[in-house]
Amino acid sequence: MSAGTYTPRPGAAPLPRMIAAQTALETRMLLRNGEQLLLTVIIPTLLLVLFSAVDIVDTGAGESVDFLAPGILALAVMSTAFTGQAIATGFERRYGVLKRLGASPLPRWALMTAKTLSVLVTEVLQIVLLTAIAFALGWSPEGSPLSVLLLLVLGTAAFSGLGLLMAGTLKAEATLAAANLVFLLLLVGGGVIVPLDKFPDAVQSVLGLLPVSALSEGLRDVLQHGASIPWAQAGILAVWAVLGLGAAAKFFRWE
Secondary structure (H helix, E strand, O other), rough: OOOOOOOOOOOOOOOHHHHHHHHHHHHHHHHHHHHHHHHHHHHHHHHHHHHHHOOOOOOOOOOHHHHHHHHHHHHHHHHHHHHHHHHHHHHHHHHHHHHHHHHOOOOOHHHHHHHHHHHHHHHHHHHHHHHHHHOOOOOOOOHHHHHHHHHHHHHHHHHHHHHHHHHHHHHHHHHHHHHHHHHHHHHHHHOOOOOOHHHHHHHHHHHHHHHHHHHHHHHHHOOOOOOOHHHHHHHHHHHHHHHHHHHHHHOOOOO
């Protein structure tokens, strides 16, 4: 046995390993939280099954699931990247978790990267589950998977920025109330279940600028109508992503 066999090696782990470890921790915490699972898995699944099986809302010609599935995928992205992340990060900030993590060897930007990667992992699980259920209900998607991926990434960036902005500026209780309220309002008025053309003409143009509306309509154009990249909706999502992430980076408070 050499003299240096058990010599300590003080210092931080390599940055990629730290990010991977924090991502795994964030993902486990999310999946173990019953309230988060309600938002991210149970509610979108129930809505997809209920509105596909029961003729409650007039979704136009064709099968209801062909209209609903893209909107529910958009809702899943919003529930994870915005609502779930805003609430979890807001309470971590309140309890001082973010402050302590910010003083650790893990850089603050790396912590936010880990949170974003955790959101992406959760979204993959959501999309796989919802897609399997939609296929079982008779869904027949069209279009390019790359176009769908682009829209989902832009939507995730937009909602993640808005969620972090809310969590980093409001108190935890206010974040909890506001995030849930926004979730409900966008569920009803964001083109997820109710088509935007069912709203008054004066309101449609405004609702169409919302990130969940842009994501829902963009996914619907691709998956239901076989369109290529819907540049108008992609542009709206990109603007929301830039504004949300930029504002979050500038105004986020760690304490």
